[in-house]
Amino acid sequence: GEGAxxxxxxxxxxxxxxxxxxxxxKKEPDTDEERAANFGLYEKFGETLEASxxxxxxxxxxxxxxxxxxxxxxxxxxxKNIDDDDRMGLQDxxxxxxxxxxxxxxxxxxxxxxxxxxxxRSIDTKxxxxxxxxxxxICLDDFVE
Numbered sequence: 001g002e003g004a005x006x007x008x009x010x011x012x013x014x015x016x017x018x019x020x021x022x023x024x025x026k027k028e029p030d031t032d033e034e035r036a037a038n039f040g041l042y043e044k045f046g047e048t049l050e051a052s053x054x055x056x057x058x059x060x061x062x063x064x065x066x067x068x069x070x071x072x073x074x075x076x077x078x079x080k081n082i083d084d085d086d087r088m089g090l091q092d093x094x095x096x097x098x099x100x101x102x103x104x105x106x107x108x109x110x111x112x113x114x115x116x117x118x119x120x121r122s123i124d125t126k127x128x129x130x131x132x133x134x135x136x137x138i139c140l141d142d143f144v145e
Contacts, residue, residue, distance in 0.1 A: 018110055021045075028100035042106045049109050052116045053082065059120060063127055071126065078119055087112050 029035045
């Protein structure tokens with residue numbers, strides 16, 4: 001419907017804005033004022049990312065007791081690994097000097113944002129499966145209440 005189209009347009013606009021921001025951050029600005037303004041783009045996205053991370057942690061805390069055994073262990077690992085070294089830092093080969101390092105910081109933050117959404121969707125999907133009356137799609141056993 002109309003709401004879905006609006007959401008799709010907003011998502012596409014957000015994607016275009018992020019792509020433009022990444023492009024703008026490839027070259028280090030010439031002045032401190034420009035560097036500060038452009039670094040502010042990264043900081044603003046970082047605030048959004050931190051809020052998303054907080055919502056994901058809240059979702060996990062509110063729902064983890066509904067899981068048991070291996071599914072719970074797998075989700076615990078996934079949530080714990082949100083802060084692993086590969087996601088929290090930059091690889092040395094990115095820091096060649098040809099492209100401003102802030103470009104890579106924003107690029108990594110965007111990848112982290114996508115990962116957070118993926119983990120959140122995974123938890124939501126598994127919660128839906130737990131509350132459904134259908135058999136487990138993996139082992140085909142009925143869910144026990």
